Amino acid sequence: MNRSSFKPLMVAVILFSILLLFPAQWLLPLINDKLVERESVGLDPNMFQGYLVQQKMLDDPAYLPVYGSSELARLDPFHPSNYFHVNPQGFTPFLVGRGGTEALLHFLNFSAHADQLKGKRIVFVISPQWFVPEGSDESHFAPNFSVLQGYQFALNPKVNHPLVTEGSKRLLAFNVVKSDWMLSSLLEANVYHDKWHQTKAMVIKPFAYGFL
Template structure:
């Protein structure tokens, strides 16, 4: 009887030992060659929080990394993933981000690949709603946090120590970091001169390194297995059209899909909030996006990208002016954000596609906050010019002096 009970446990243990001891190079050699291409529009959180897929993508010059949050999932015929595929562009956008992926999460991600970013063109989409007065919270940070990236950050010696210390102070405010006794010990040792804390960090360092190696192996196995590819709407309707034709087509499509409200929100999205709309009128009179800790978090991202030698284009997404006016959100609180974020980016020597004047441009956004239809057309043009190195003075891409 005992043999029957313990045999499966022993077998499982042996299998685990085998999986752990298999060299990483062997696992990498078994990962399908099309895994990166599959992940480009998959928007799989396992990929965001891992390392291998993004590492392989950054090593391949045929991909243009595109970082952001929930707007990346608004795929339609005008979305960069579709537009640049159908127009046979020399690059494929690779989407990294989902709802709640804000500056600190992107910082950890970039830091993990800092040695691959030199000279790399990337696109970074900024959302006004990140810049709440209190900054990102647990509900947004926790689901997007990666233990692998957190531990990699602790061991990363390629980051400016000043930037690293500032980031650690922020990261320690969040439960996944602060409640991890090993990681928090390593982090605290970076920001203190206390000999006891530094001694504890030295003691747990070998354990932390072993755990980081296990997380890397786990990521390789996830990359090997992959996930079920999501069904994405792709269309040839954007092929062989001028920018004016695309804008007209976007207006036409947006108009046909936004017929049940006065905010130029798609019927599908409006139906989700329709019952709440009366209760939301005038409820945000004291709101602003012009201040808060997110600006400091974003500055850490800018500092790291500057240090890495990356070549980013930032996309500044506007608010839906009609909806924001209805909710009472002061226009001054939006303008303060547009101005501050534009100046912050330009000061670091990076270009920004500033779409703030499109607040009241019908069909520029698909709902209350997410870019879509016409907004994607403008984004496509900004990305294309950026990729080609075109600095058109009549374009909405602002380059630093």
């Protein structure tokens, strides 16, 4: 009679733990210059919902980050990529955003790269259609929301405290955020300072760092 072996299960658990705890920063050397150049005009949501490509770009003074939304997909003579190709100014525009990428989403992105953006020249295109009484809605927010940047915001000790409180309150208004029990618990601890919310967040934090 063959004995059951737990070795495959143990190996699977170990490999899963390694992948879960593997620091994303270790992957940065895999982001080469050609990839950054290609992504500068790609408007790929995987790029601006992620972290490493933007980090590599922000470390390179040859790029000027341009943050916006649907206007970045409208190709005309005054589009940043076209204009500065014809009128070179010593930098390459790097476009971040697409339709529906409104101010709150850029706020999360900025907070994720706060150290690199400090003192850096950027362009932030503010669209009039963002400014409506009800603010960003679920249909525009959810497809562009970055879970990674949500966790980075919730766990970032360097973000100004009033911004953390107000930003957390606003994020908790969206179903895509509330449906993530771990993330919503961390954000609630930024808003409510009672013992229950603080204790729950303290227990969750070691596991939440696995998302970074």
